[in-house]
Amino acid sequence: MFALAQRVILAESWRRRLIAFGGGAFGALALAPVGFLPAFFVPMTLAVWLIDGSGAESFWSGLRRAAGAGWWLGFGYFVAGLWWLGAAFLAEADRFAWALPLGVLGLPAVLAVFTALGFVFAWLLWSAGPARVFALAAGLSAAEWLRGFVLSGFPWNDFGMVLGGNLVLAQTASIWGLSGLTILSVLIFSSPALLAGEGRKTVPIAALALLAGVALFGSLRLWASPGEVRGVKIRIVQPNVPLEDFRADRRDHLLDHYISLSDRATSPQTSGVGDVTHLFWPESSFPFILSRDGAALSLLAARLQNAVLFTGAARAEGEGRKTQYFNAVQVIFGGEVKESYDKRHLVPFGEYLPFTGLLARLGISQFVAIPGGFNSGQSSRFLTAPGLPPVLPMVCYESIFPYEIADRISSAPLRPGVMLNVTNDGWFGITSGPYQHFAQSRLRTIEQGLPMIRAANTGISAILDPYGRTVAMAPLGVEAVVDGGLPKALPSTLFSKYPYVAPFILWIFVLVGAFIRPRRI
Template sequence: MQIGRLAEAVILAWGWRKRLIALFAGASGALALPPLDLWPLLVVPMTIAVWLVDGAVGPSAVRRFRAAFAAGWWWGFGFFLAGLWWLGAAFLVEADKFAWAMPLGVVALPAFLAIFPALGFAAARLIWPEGAGRIFALAAMLAISEWVRGHVLTGFPWNAYGMMLAGEIHLAQFGAVAGLYGLTLLAVAIGAAPAVLGTAKTASGRWLPPLVALGVLAGLFAYGLWRLPVGPSPVVAGVKLRLMQPNLPQDAKFSGENGAAILDGYLALSDRATSPTTPGLQAVTHLIWPESAFPFLLGRTPGALSRIAATLPPDVTLITGAARAGEMLPGEGRPPIYNAIQVVNDEGVIVASYDKVHLVPFGEYLPPFLDNLIRRVGLSEFVSVPGGFSAGTARTPLAVKGLPVAAPLICYEAVFPGDVAPRGPRAGFFLNLTNDGWFGQTSGPYQHLAQARLRSIEEGLPLVRVANTGISGVVDAYGRMVASLPLGTEGVLDSALPRAGPVTLYARLSDAVFAAMLLVFLAFSRARLP
C-alpha cells in the first residue's frame, strides 16, 4: 500500500529530514483550527505523530526518550508557529517600541510551548506498545501535556488539540460532557487511528482502529444532533441588548489627548438607528461597550460620566470596559490600576465593577521573576499603564439591573475551561468584553471567539461578547451564534439575551470525566490490541 511506504519513510527518517517532517506535520494542524476549521485534516498531524514516535529508536530507554522528545518538539514548534503567527501583529502596533522584539512572540513563544508536546511524545515512548495500543498511549500523554500547558505558570490553553473538533458545532457538544481536554483526548485518538493502515501486519489490525474511530466520530455527531434543540433558544423577557463595536485602531490615536473625541464617537455610534423600529437607544435596555474602552480612568473623569448620563435614556444601563483605580496603600507611589468592567446607570453613576483576575503575561503585567531582566533590555508591558495592571482578587459575579447575574470575563479569561464561572449561585450568562484590536485582520480573533463559544457549550450558558474590532456577537447556551458583527467593521448589534440552558455534566464535575477517560485510555494502551 502507498500509505505503507509513507509510514516507512517517516519512521526511518533521520536528522534534518525527520525534523522537517515533524515541523510541517505539526504546522498542518493549524488548518483544522479557526478560521479555516478544516477539522478532518487533524488526521495528518496525529497520524504522522504516531510514526514519528515509532521512529524514535535507540539502544536504551534514555535514547528513545530523547529521540521522541526531539521529534515532539519539532512537531509542536510547527503547530504553534502556524497557529500563533498572528501574535506578531501586536508588536507592530507601537512598532518604534516593540518591532525589534517580534521574534520573541512569533518564534520564542512557540519554541517554549513546543516543550509540552515534546514531553507528551517522550512519555508515550516510555510505554509505547505495538499495534493499536500506541494510539491510546499517544492520546493519553498528549492530553496530559495539554492539561499541564493549560495550568502551569498561570496556564496558556490556547489552541489545545480539542479545538480541532470544536469548530464543528455537533462535535463540539461533547464539551458539555468532558470539556476541552476530553475533546483533546478524542481528537488525538481519532486523528491518529489511520496510522495503523501503514504499519499493521494483519487485516484486523489495519482496519479495526480506523473503523472504530469513524464509529466514535459518528457517535459524537449523533450526540450533537440529539443535544442541539430545534429552533432558536428562548430568550430573557424584557431585555434588549445593544453591542457597540467601534473598530478603533489600537495605535497612537488611542491616547488621553483624544479621549473626548473617542467618547463622542462611542456615544454617536451607540445611538445610531438600525431600523425604522429601532431608533437608537430608545428601544434598548442595556448598552455594552468593549474592553479598554477609554484612554482615561472613567471613575475619575466626571465629565465623561456626565456625557454618558446625558446620552442614556431613562432606565438604560451602560456596561463598559474601563481601567479602574483602586485605593492607594501606604508607602506606594500610585494606586493599583485594574482592567475592569464597570456598570453605569442612567444618572452617570458607576454602580458595579469587576476586576480582571487572569491577566495576560507580558501584555498586561511582567512576571515578577522576569521583571527586572525584561526591563533592562528595553521591554515593557504592551498596555500603556506604568507598572502594568494589578490582578483582581477573585472571580465574582456581576449584578446588573434588569439582567440575570452575569459571569464576567475580560479578554482571554474566556479561554480557561473550568475557570470561567464564579462561585455561588449559577450565573445566567457569560459577559465577555475584549479588545482584539492588537491582532488586526488575522486568525487570532477567530480563535479567541471559538474558545469563548466552547465555554458556553461546556457550562450551558449563553455568551454576550463585545470586541473593539470584532468579532462581537451573542451565542446561545449550545454554542450557536445568534447574531454577530464581522471582524474589522464599525457598527452596533441589537439582540435579545438567550436563556441559560440546563446545567451540564462538565459544569457539575469539571475535568472528572476527562480524568476517567484518561484512565480508560491508559488501560487500553497496556492491553493486547491488534
C-alpha cells in the first residue's frame, strides 16, 4: 500500500493525469445500474494521494496541481457516468449528431470544474495525518452542493448517489438528504488512503464502523410498513412509444394505444380501466395540445369511464406569435382538464435555448421542436383529485433536485401525500441514464417520507413506498402497465422539516475535523 501511494504521490505530467482520469472513470461503476460500491474506494483513495502530491515550492503551483488533479478525476468520473447522453444526440442524428462531442465530453468537462474546486478547497485545509480525509469530505461536498445550484444546477450523479443508490445505505437521507450522503461517501471511501501512512488504522476502522452503522440504521428502518390509502387503485401506463411516433399525423394511433393499454386486463382483480380509480400517463404524451382538442377530451371521457387521468401534456397560452408553451402535468376527468402544473425547472438546450438570440443565429436549436422552446412555469402548486391526497408533481429531471422539492413542500400550507414523476427517457434508449434517473427519483421518497408514482414512457415506471421500496414496477424498454395501491405517507422526516440544517451540521463536523492535528509525543 505504501509503495502504491508513493507512486501516485510522485507521479508527474501525463501519468498523474491518467491516474486521476482512470480512477474517476472506475469510480462510476459504483453508480446505477452497476452499483458496485467498492469501486468508489479507488477515486477517493487516489484523491487523497493526488492532493498529497500537490505540494509545491509556491502556493500557486500547489493550487494549480490540486485543481488539475481534481479536474482530471472529475472528468473521468463524469465521462464514464454520463456517456449515455450521446444517445439523445443520435435520436435525431440529422439535426444533432454534430453536437455529440459537446454532450459526451463538453458537459463532463464543465462539471469537472466543480471537482477541481473541491480539490482546491481540500488542499487549502490540507495537513498530514487523518485530518486529510475530513478536508477532502469538506471540500468535495461543498463543491457538489454548489453543482446543484450554479447555472440552474445539475446534481446528476452527485457523489452521494454512491450510497443513495443502495436502498439500505440510503435511509439516512431521511435525516440529512443527498448532501449528507455525499459527506459520508467521501469520508468513508477515502479512508483507506490512510493505511499507507505510518500504521494509522484508527480512521479507516472508524469509517468501516460508520458504514456498518449506516447499514444497520437502514436495515432497521426498512422493517416498517406504511400501509395503504384505502380505496385507491392505481394504474401506470408505460407505452414505450418510439420518439419518431410523436407526430401530429400519429394522433389517432397514439390515443388508441394509450387507451388500449389503460383498459388492458392484467389480473382477475384488475380486468380493465373500470377497476382503476387513478390512471397515470407519462410526460408529453401527445404531439398536440390536448386541452384545445375537444374531440380527444370527449374520447377520453367516454373510454376511461370514471378513472381520473394524470398525464403529461404540452399546454399553450395565447394565440399566434404570442403563444407560450409549457411542459405540463394535467388532471383530466369528466372530459375536462381540471388542473395543470407547468414544469418550472427546464432542461437547458433540451427544452429551451440559453442565449437564444446568439445561438439561434448560429443555427443551434433546442431538442424539443417547439417554436421558442418551452416557457418555465411560475407556480409550485400541488395537484388535487378526488380520492387522492395532495399530489406533488415533478416533470422529468425536476426529481433530481432535493432542495427545490424540499422548498416546495416546506412553503406549502399542507404537506402532500404522494409525489408524481412523469418523464420520457426515450431519448436515452437502453442505457445507464434511465436507471440513474430512477435511482435519484427514488431517493426523494426517502428524504421526504412520501410515496411516489412514476410514469415513464420507456421506463422505469413504478410505485414506490416512502422508504423507497418498489411496490410495483415495469422494467426499462418494454410496453407495460403497472397496477397497485397507494402507500401511505410517513410523518415529516427530519430532512423534510429542516433540509438545510442537518447536512450543514454534518459539514461543520468534517470541517472541524480537518483542523485536527496528530499529537506529538
